Amino acid sequence: MDQLQLTDFDVDRQLLSLPGTSLLIFTSIGCASCRWARHHLPGLNLPIERIAWIDAEENGGAVQRYGVFHLPAMFVVRDGEFYGALRTQIAADAIIRGLEQALSGEPDELP
Template sequence: MELTDFDADHHLLDLPGTSLLVFTSTGCASCRWARRELPSLSLPIQRLAWVDAADNGGLVTRYEVFHLPALFVVRDGHFYGALQSKLQTAELIQALDTALSRPAEDLP
């Protein structure tokens, strides 16, 4: 699912389950790898939600994205923060568990 400055809040607030929100850019080699490989990983999420950082500066600013790819967790319309993890299945699952154990916040 591709999200933009115009529709991200609507989708993230309404979608049930866990979304991994991923900010990428076409000029970033790690981002291209993430776009190619993340969909095939067995992660405990319902969906990947992609944001093209180059085209959606409003979301980049609101989420305080400083490096790419940047990953965030949203579950049932609640924000659980950024994931600090290598893009490997076991580490991502651990980071998701840690994020979801924190108190939820409003979307940025």
């Protein structure tokens, strides 16, 4: 699974141009759950092409646009279309169910 590190300056351009399903995850170095997610999520067998990480402390513009209120915060983007927030536990089964549910809905515009 590919991993990208995105910023305020390239998050929208990258997500709009990438094929397949991306899991966009906002994290922070000071967040224990975020550190756990960064360490474990790449090793899970998730039905996605990539994880796109964004440091919430360094990218306040993206945090504001995406309405991030807690960390880690996950969002789903497929083929340049935004499928919203993924509100689930950080566990493979829960994320897979959340992805299926999110992708079954109608896409929206990126924030």
